[in-house]
Amino acid sequence: xxxxxxxxxxxxxxxxxxxxxREQDLDDxxxxxxxxxxxxxxxxEERGSARAWLYSICTRVARAQRRRAWRRREEIxxxxxxxxxxxxxxxxxxxxxxxxxxxxxxxRLPRDQRDVFWLYEVEEIPMAEIAQALGCPLQTAYSRxxxxxxxxxxxxxxxxxxxxDHA
Amino acid sequence: MRDDAPRRLKHDPGAPPxxxxxxxxxxxxxxxxxxxxxxxxxxxxxxxxxxxxATSAGAAAYKGTVLKLxxxxxxxxxxxxxxxxxxxSTKPVKPQPTELAQAQPRIGAPEPPxxxxxxxxxxxxxxxxxxxxxxxxxxAERKTSNVxxxxxxxxxxxxxxxxxxxxxxxxxxxxxxxxxxQGPVAAQEQQEPAAPKPEKAVAAVKPAATDTLPMxxxxxxxxxxxxxxxxxxxxALRLLSQHQKRFxxxxxxxxxxxxxxxxxxxxxxxxxxxxxxxxxKAQYPDSFHLRRLQR
Numbered sequence: 486x487x488x489x490x491x492x493x494x495x496x497x498x499x500x501x502x503x504x505x506x507r508e509q510d511l512d513d514x515x516x517x518x519x520x521x522x523x524x525x526x527x528x529x530e531e532r533g534s535a536r537a538w539l540y541s542i543c544t545r546v547a548r549a550q551r552r553r554a555w556r557r558r559e560e561i562x563x564x565x566x567x568x569x570x571x572x573x574x575x576x577x578x579x580x581x582x583x584x585x586x587x588x589x590x591x592x593r594l595p596r597d598q599r600d601v602f603w604l605y606e607v608e609e610i611p612m613a614e615i616a617q618a619l620g621c622p623l624q625t626a627y628s629r630x631x632x633x634x635x636x637x638x639x640x641x642x643x644x645x646x647x648x649x650d651h652a
Numbered sequence: 653m654r655d656d657a658p659r660r661l662k663h664d665p666g667a668p669p670x671x672x673x674x675x676x677x678x679x680x681x682x683x684x685x686x687x688x689x690x691x692x693x694x695x696x697x698x699x700x701x702x703x704x705x706a707t708s709a710g711a712a713a714y715k716g717t718v719l720k721l722x723x724x725x726x727x728x729x730x731x732x733x734x735x736x737x738x739x740x741s742t743k744p745v746k747p748q749p750t751e752l753a754q755a756q757p758r759i760g761a762p763e764p765p766x767x768x769x770x771x772x773x774x775x776x777x778x779x780x781x782x783x784x785x786x787x788x789x790x791x792a793e794r795k796t797s798n799v800x801x802x803x804x805x806x807x808x809x810x811x812x813x814x815x816x817x818x819x820x821x822x823x824x825x826x827x828x829x830x831x832x833x834q835g836p837v838a839a840q841e842q843q844e845p846a847a848p849k850p851e852k853a854v855a856a857v858k859p860a861a862t863d864t865l866p867m868x869x870x871x872x873x874x875x876x877x878x879x880x881x882x883x884x885x886x887x888a889l890r891l892l893s894q895h896q897k898r899f900x901x902x903x904x905x906x907x908x909x910x911x912x913x914x915x916x917x918x919x920x921x922x923x924x925x926x927x928x929x930x931x932x933k934a935q936y937p938d939s940f941h942l943r944r945l946q947r
Contacts, residue, residue, distance in 0.1 A: 486698065486699050486700065486701065487699040487700055490688075490692060490695070490699055494684070494688040494691075494692070495681065495684050495685075495688065498681060498684040498687060498688070499678070499681035499684075502681065503678070509944075511684075511687060512687060512690060512691055512694075512907075513871060513874070513875070513904065513907060515687065515688075515691045516691045516694055516695060516871070516904075517871045519691070519695055519698075519699075520695075520698070520871070523698055523701070550875060580677050580680070581677075583670075583673040583674045583676065583677035584674070584677035584678060584680075584681075586670065586673075586674040586677075587674035587675060587677050587678035588678070590671075590674060591678070603678075605657075605660065606660055606661050606662070606675060607675055607678045607679050608679075609660065611657070612657050627657075627658070630658065631658075634661065637671065638667075638668070638671070641668045641670055641671045641674075642668065644670070
């Protein structure tokens with residue numbers, strides 16, 4: 486359990502963010518994820534792939550939280566900028582912009598595609614493990630990845646055409 | 653395995669630079685070291701605790717789940733017979749959390765006594781020895797005094813409840829959790845001191861039976877409070893007070909206090925909020941929440 490936390494805690498944080506969890510909720514949900522992990526350690530023994538498995542837990546925890554938060558999304562929008570500024574460094578502004586873009590792009594993907602895209606393109610988890618964690622056939626996972634890429638590339642090109650001189 | 657997989661975008665020279673940067677930033681993510689330290693500290697002993705099911709027995713027990721589900725289904729088909737002879741339920745080979753998780757929510761159901769007694773009979777010895785409830789119980793006893801002291805005037809019974817029977821509190825909690833969003837819990841709060849009957853039956857026989865569920869329930873209670881905060885701060889406060897009673901030394905004590913202070917403020921009870929803030933400062937002088945509270 487500690488090994489999982491030490492090794493993959495940061496991954497869980499990233500995943501939760503990608504899943505739309507607010508900064509201010511991250512502590513709680515990170516903790517909740519690992520409480521679930523604790524309860525399901527035996528499941529992990531069975532499945533082997535740690536990160537993909539952790540991600541599947543993240544999706545459930547984040548989804549449950551988002552359902553609750555959805556009803557007050559105006560408030561969330563009001564809070565977000567403030568929370569996002571947390572721990573920011575001036576010299577990291579560019580990184581943060583890139584990060585924000587990354588999150589925005591992921592948010593625009595349908596959930597199924599986003600999961601695959603995130604795990605494959607960003608976390609570089611083998612597709613077989615992703616498919617296993619998401620409970621879908623391998624070919625479906627590839628198909629989602631392809632669609633996600635198309636969509637994201639389109640979005641990026643659109644954004645670039647709208648703000649050509651942004652720098 | 654990856655040979656057949658499509659090349660990742662990061663290795664694709666044709667990928668737009670903006671996208672590459674975005675993916676790279678996502679890959680790095682934020683700096684979560686401080687967060688991990690905080691949460692790691694909160695998880696505490698749990699991180700080093702043995703899993704709820706002994707690792708070596710875990711796989712076998714997992715495979716046994718299907719069998720047990722079938723047995724459980726048959727038992728449900730003959731509820732009356734089962735009621736007469738509750739010992740039937742001892743047949744499952746190796747009880748484990750899945751089964752407990754199914755059994756517990758029924759504790760609060762209309763016909764609790766027969767259900768409540770059944771899982772207690774099948775409690776795994778393994779679980780008794782290795783539960784987080786036991787750990788939390790220890791933590792409660794160790795830390796409750798200072799956590800609760802600050803709020804003794806608000807929850808004089810909290811220490812006793814937690815120290816006496818953490819798992820029996822969570823048994824109710826499990827039954828209630830699904831209702832949190834609908835609101836009945838808040839109404840139910842007034843009944844809290846009079847614990848539902850089945851709890852005793854459960855706790856008497858299996859003090860650690862709830863090992864798989866209590867802690868998420870704690871989180872859910874807080875999340876429900878947080879959800880209620882914008883529109884119904886009063887209800888949020890009630891949920892938080894409920895949390896305080898049940899989880900006086902829970903894993904989310906600082907968060908509970910932060911939310912409580914915010915709820916009090918939004919209700920215009922600034923004097924109480926300030927008192928609580930001072931207590932919070934004394935208790936958690938290094939808390940990152942302070943920045944938020946002192947704005």
